[in-house]
Amino acid sequence: MASLHITRFFACFILFINLGCNQIISQKTELTEAETVINGSSQPELYVPDIQNKMVGLVANQSSVIHQTHLLDTLLKLGIDVKCIFTPEHGFRGKEEAGEQINNSFDTKTGLPIISLYGNKKKPEPEDLKRIEIILFDLQDVGVRFYTYISTLSLMMEACAENNIKLIVLDRPNPNGFYIDGPVLDTNFRSFVGMHPVPIVYGLTIGEYAMMVNGEKWLANKLRCDLRVIPLKNYNRNNISKLTIPPSPNLRTWEAIYLYPSLCLFEGTIVSVGRGTDFPFQVFGHPEYVQGSFMFCPKGNKVFLEGQNCYGNNLKGYSENYSNNPKQIELFWLLDTYKTLSPNKTYFNGYFDKLAGTDQLRKDIEAGFSQEDIRKSWQPALDNYKKIRKKYLLYPDFKFDK
DSSP states (O other): OHHHHHHHHHHHHHHHHHHTOOSEEEEESSOOOEEEEBOSTTOHHHHHHHHTTSEEEEEEOTTOEETTEEHHHHHHHTTOEEEEEEEOTTTTTTOSOTTOOOOOEEOTTTOOEEEESSSSOSSOOGGGGTTOSEEEEEOOOOSBTTSTHHHHHHHHHHHHHHTTOEEEEEOOOOTTTTOOBSOOOOGGGOBTTBOSSOOSBOOOOHHHHHHHHHHTTOSGGGOOOOEEEEOOBSOOTTEEEEESSOSBTTBOSHHHHHHHHHHGGGGGBSOBOOTTSSSTTSEEEETTOTTOSEEEOOOSTTOTTTTOOEEEEEOHHHHHTGGGSOSSOOOHHHHHHHHHHTTTSOOBOTTHHHHHTSSHHHHHHHTTOOHHHHHHHHHHHHHHHHHHHGGGOOSOOOSSOO
């Protein structure tokens, strides 16, 4: 009976593809014509045979969808024995704010247990895996080192290696996958917002990243996970992949996702990035940054600078005109707000070095170095990283590499 359901599902799946019903629309950075990208999860013929008659654990959230149907529902309809759900930061439904502790719970629709990997623990324990034979991983990443889904991936790989469990990663496009930039992490500053020696923007899909973690033996005790990646079809990393489902509560638009590598560094400072507004990660400001041309007022429980009028910049136009902008992390905003605010304020907090993955960026800013000089200091480590990265590419590389 299960085989009959699977056969019918594949027939419907092919029809969906022919109709062009896709989760992700990619737009070339140089051109405007759309191209179809088929996610790993949207190719069940490649992974369902591996999980049939197995006890399955699913790492998923609100982005784990095939043609408007959640992956969990699809698997259950196919008769797959899903034993539990593992959920990352922001929770299974993706509604919890950044840093909010997620507790274990049960899925109200299916009754399956949900094990939080962003609560009392960030790595599954042997007890969590005792009835699991294989893990299916499907999270939409944004291609930025301090976005914690890749840390969840790494710790799940480690747990699978320790417990002899196979892991299948269903690959998804990287919406910031068209460039590489930022300081490479100094492992003395390793944390959950940066575990491995990669730059802030690392230019890999989440499947390629998993292969790199495995291949470079970055797991504890140099373990290797029994890993399989279900690759994308029609993916081109020179394209901009615009996501139809927000990967987390404050990355609601393409503009926010594109600006995130630059603006998230402000979360290690006294400057707001618009949390508590309708446009988070599309603005920045502070009550005393009076030369700013835009005013906003964050509102909400536990929101930074809650109820205070912040003056700064609205960057939506910057991202809309992306084709005219360099493919790099923008440091000018950070340098300018530091210069303006630091004489009267303690500008950095203890989180900045973790986000940067080094204390050198903070020291360079404090020393008054220019953006050009700071960027030059990153280059030797970036060049070395790019050599490592090339070993794990599943898709054509950049037409140009900046």
